[in-house]
Amino acid sequence: MPDLGEPAALTVLTGAGGWFGRAWLRAHAAPQHRHGPVPTGRVRALAGSPGEVTGILEACPGAEVHVGDVVDPEVLQTLFAGAEGAVVVHAAGVIHPRRVDEFARVNVGGTRAVLEQARSAGVRRLVHVSSNSAFGVNPTPTDRFRHEEPFRPYLGYGASKAAAEAEVRAAHDPGTLETVVVRPPWFYGPWQPVRQTTFFTMVAAGRFPVMGSGAQQRSMVHVDNLVQGAALAARVSDVGGDAFWVADARPYPMAEIVRTVAEVLADEGYLVARSRLPGAVPGGRRVPALVARGAERLDRLLQSRGRYQQELHVLGEMDKTIACDIAYTRERLGYEPEVELREGMREAVRWCRQRGIALAPRADGAR
Amino acid sequence: MSSYDVVVVGSGPGGSVTARECARAGLRVLVVEEGERVEPGAVPAYSLEQMRRQYRNQGLTVALGRPPIAYTEAACAGGGSEVNSGLYHRPSAELLDAWSREHAVEALTLPDVEPWLGTVEDRLQVQGRAGELPPASAALARGAERLGWAGLDVPRWAVPGPGHPEKQTMTRTYLADALEAGAELACGSRVDRLDVHDGRVRGVVVAGRTVTSERVVVAAGAVQSPALLQRSGVPVSGRGLAVHPTVKVVAEFAEDVNDPADLATYQVKEFAPALTLGGSASRPSLIALALSERGWSVAGEPREAWRRQQVYYAAIRSRGRGRVRSVPGFRDPVVTYRLTREDLALLRSGLARLMHLLLAAGATRLLPSYAGAMTVTTNADVAPAAAAMTRSRAALMSVHLTGTLPLGERRGGVVDSWGRVRDVTNLWVNDASLLPDAPGINPQGTLMAIAHRNVDRLLRGDG
Known part of the structure; x- marks a missing residue:
């Protein structure tokens, strides 16, 4: 087990209203073994808009919530007031914006601004949440991204995350500000946004396409596994300047992901249109990989003109293998992911049900 | 007879x-x-003279396709x-x-x-090398070690000779x-x-x-x-022709790496069998050929610059296949090869990983071997340089x-x-x-x- 430094009295979190942000805050309020050494001291949270505040307080009633744009120096000065010796978890970023230029403004500009303010405030360590998109796609279904891997950004989002990660790693300065990067792939788990609910709804309706053979693999990370990875990145000694893949124990074939979601939904009492589910039943209908290639081309074309279309972007990635090797993370951070796909998806489905989020008709006819 | x-x-x-x-x-x-x-040693290994005397068509054989793949056959x-x-x-x-x-x-x-x-x-x-790696191999081994990638000095069929092992x-x-x-x-x-x-x-x-x-x-x-x-x-x-399509990079280091009489026997096997990274023959004449259209300016000692330069490769297992067809009236058969989309993606990935490794090993500049390639000097150049290797620009070779x-x-x-x-x-x-x-x-x-x-x-x- 690697050495853990002293826990920080204050944790500053950006992107607090997001999927990971709220999962992190929940772990703060109610830590479990799976969360690793998540800090339990004071937490200060930056929301991107007032609408996020309720969700943040639901996750962590004790959080000190700030509201504002992560690129705004005045917002950050207030956020970092008295933050000497604190730990910063920088999770603010845009994934599916309306305009492509938001990628650079928020993901690169925001990161630069946070680094600058963190440095002048005397923050001890900054943990930056990066992305697999900085590394593109794997060339074969069995290929895995290694700890050391050249940046090969996938479109606008990937380019912005690559630029941000490079700045964060270059900013590491053992005397003043230590920086550590975590690289999560596709999330799942409680606190999910609308796009993930759409994914569940499509699977339940038998309308989620499995492209090609379904043998393409995806690393995924349950948000609580990511909380553990980020908590370790904030605490483990002598890892400044490094970057770590944080994902579930193994990548999953795309067909397994869709099948598992369908089975969990059915288990949890939802009506699932099994017969129409491409790739989820043996011999079931599948969508030719050509569709994903067409979507990718259109996505590239639109992005080159500054426009962004979420469905197209997601569809364009569906025939790709995007998978990483977490061996180095296990070794250096002592990371041991505890949540696996089926259990984690079940938690997400139950989380939706508890909040009255409709996913599919109920098998018992109830609402 | x-x-x-x-x-x-x-x-x-x-x-x-x-x-x-x-x-x-x-x-x-x-x-x-x-x-x-030709008696072994009578012509210098990996030289143009060897290509003239011991290769079919002086080493100029090409599998047609998009891109074409140059291959060599001994004769x-x-x-x-x-x-x-x-x-x-x-x-x-x-x-x-x-x-x-x-x-x-x-x-x-x-x-x-x-x-x-x-x-x-x-x-x-067949035996492993005794003693230190030659500098071209050592660079690969150094890069692999810094990145945590697995590799090995590949055993050769060689006997100890005066100076270098005799193959x-x-x-x-x-x-x-x-x-x-x-x-x-x-x-x-x-x-x-x-x-x-x-x-x-x-x-x-x-x-x-x-x-x-x-x-x-x-x-x-x-x-x-x-x-x-x-x-x-x-x-x-004649269908089913399989090759290891290969893309190359000329790497320049601050110190001497090129020993024309030896060869880089180290291979990076981290991504094997899909992808292998290694060192290629790097005779001054071959390097000159690779750099001829690039106009790399060389300060100081231009005639000796090749000593600091070495050719490395990324070779893949290909899903594509080729075909050999003999044509009446022609001495040589027509050879075609169809590189798949996946192959091209794997080659780009291999090219990027090779350049990443060479930079980690201390290379000061890199030139990938495709038409109109940019010179790579930093990690930020790697992605655009790999992405720019399109079907129409790729220059692949194979043995x-x-x-x-x-x-x-x-x-x-x-x-x-x-x-x-x-x-x-x-x-x-x-x-x-x-x-x-x-x-x-x-x-x-x-x-x-x-x-x-x-x-x-x-x-x-x-x-």
């Missing part, structure tokens, strides 16, 4: 193993070789063994199992082949053994066609004259063997040609599990054509062991 028990067409590794074993069994053996005999006594790097890998059990399964090959598991691998290793004196070749080993056991070698003799009648081969036709033989073993390589069968009226599609006459019991196969041609009772193939796929490793050791296995079967008298 008189009549023989066995005529072997081609004196490369497959042909030399065949000739030696047949001659030692007391058969009258003639080896017919199209190229010349000399000893074949590819005279000009290659002599790197030796044992095939993995998984590889042999996959071949056995996919092509319904009898007796091709690792335990079946292992004794023959031992025979080959003993005769070629073993067929003319020094198996072909010499064959001649000592009484085999005859006819160099500069091209076999126009085989004399095939009523399901039997009567001999080979050289310069219009038939040399008769009880049996003929074709071992002319994965391009020439199917072409010869086609010219002889044996129905052979390790295989797959045109895959052994096995699959319906429609030309040869059986032992290389025997199904429709011609006394005709065999025994060279790299038999390997069902380019294996992701230097294939000579594998093909020699399989050649041993096949000729053993032939000699046990079911021919």
Whole structure:
């Protein structure tokens, strides 16, 4: 087990209203073994808009919530007031914006601004949440991204995350500000946004396409596994300047992901249109990989003109293998992911049900 | 010429193993070789002179396609063994199992082949390097260590020589053994066609004259063997040609790395078998050729700049396949190769990973080998430089040609599990054509062991 430094009295979190942000805050309020050494001291949270505040307080009633744009120096000065010796978890970023230029403004500009303010405030360590998109796609279904891997950004989002990660790693300065990067792939788990609910709804309706053979693999990370990875990145000694893949124990074939979601939904009492589910039943209908290639081309074309279309972007990635090797993370951070796909998806489905989020008709006819 | 028990067409590794074993069994053996005999060491290794004298068409052979893939074929006594790097890998059990399964090959598991691998290793004196890595290899090893990527200094068939290790070749080993056991070698003799009648081969036709033989073993390589069968009226599609498409990078370091008399034997196997990174022949003339259109400015000592430059490669296992077709009236067959989308993606990934490694190893600038490539000096340049290698700009090359006459019991196969041609009772193939796929490793050791296995079967008298 690697050495853990002293826990920080204050944790500053950006992107607090997001999927990971709220999962992190929940772990703060109610830590479990799976969360690793998540800090339990004071937490200060930056929301991107007032609408996020309720969700943040639901996750962590004790959080000190700030509201504002992560690129705004005045917002950050207030956020970092008295933050000497604190730990910063920088999770603010845009994934599916309306305009492509938001990628650079928020993901690169925001990161630069946070680094600058963190440095002048005397923050001890900054943990930056990066992305697999900085590394593109794997060339074969069995290929895995290694700890050391050249940046090969996938479109606008990937380019912005690559630029941000490079700045964060270059900013590491053992005397003043230590920086550590975590690289999560596709999330799942409680606190999910609308796009993930759409994914569940499509699977339940038998309308989620499995492209090609379904043998393409995806690393995924349950948000609580990511909380553990980020908590370790904030605490483990002598890892400044490094970057770590944080994902579930193994990548999953795309067909397994869709099948598992369908089975969990059915288990949890939802009506699932099994017969129409491409790739989820043996011999079931599948969508030719050509569709994903067409979507990718259109996505590239639109992005080159500054426009962004979420469905197209997601569809364009569906025939790709995007998978990483977490061996180095296990070794250096002592990371041991505890949540696996089926259990984690079940938690997400139950989380939706508890909040009255409709996913599919109920098998018992109830609402 | 008189009549023989066995005529072997081609004196490369497959042909030399065949000739030696047949001659030692007391058969009258003639080896017919199209190229010349050049004593090992008589021309500098990896030089332009070697390309002129020991390669087919002076090394200028191309598989047509988009992109085209330049490949080299030896044409000399000893074949590819005279000009290659002599790197030796044992095939993995998984590889042999996959071949056995996919092509319904009898007796091709690792335990079946292992004794023959031992025979080959003993005769070629396969050994690891003693002492320090030469600088071109050391750079690869340093980069791999910094990135945490696995690699190894690949054993070679070599014996200690004055200064550098002396590579073993067929003319020094198996072909010499064959001649000592009484085999005859006819160099500069091209076999126009085989004399095939009523399901039997009567001999080979050289310069219009038939040399008769009880049996003929074709071992002319994965391009020439199917072409010869086609010219002889044996129905052979020529499909299935497999290669390791390879992209190269010229790397410049602050210090000297290039020892033209040695070669980089280190290979990065972190991504194997899909992807292998290694060092290429880096004679000053080859580097000059690679850099000729780039105009790299060299401060200070321009004439000696090559000492700080070295060529490295990324080679992939390809899903694409090629075809060999002989064309009446033309001496050489037409070779085509179709690179798949996945292949191109894997090559780009390999190129990016290779450049990442070379920068980690301390290279100061890199030039990928495709048309209009940018010079790479920082990590930020790697992604655009890899992405810019499109189909129309790629300049790929390959060695390790295989797959045109895959052994096995699959319906429609030309040869059986032992290389025997199904429709011609006394005709065999025994060279790299038999390997069902380019294996992701230097294939000579594998093909020699399989050649041993096949000729053993032939000699046990079911021919």
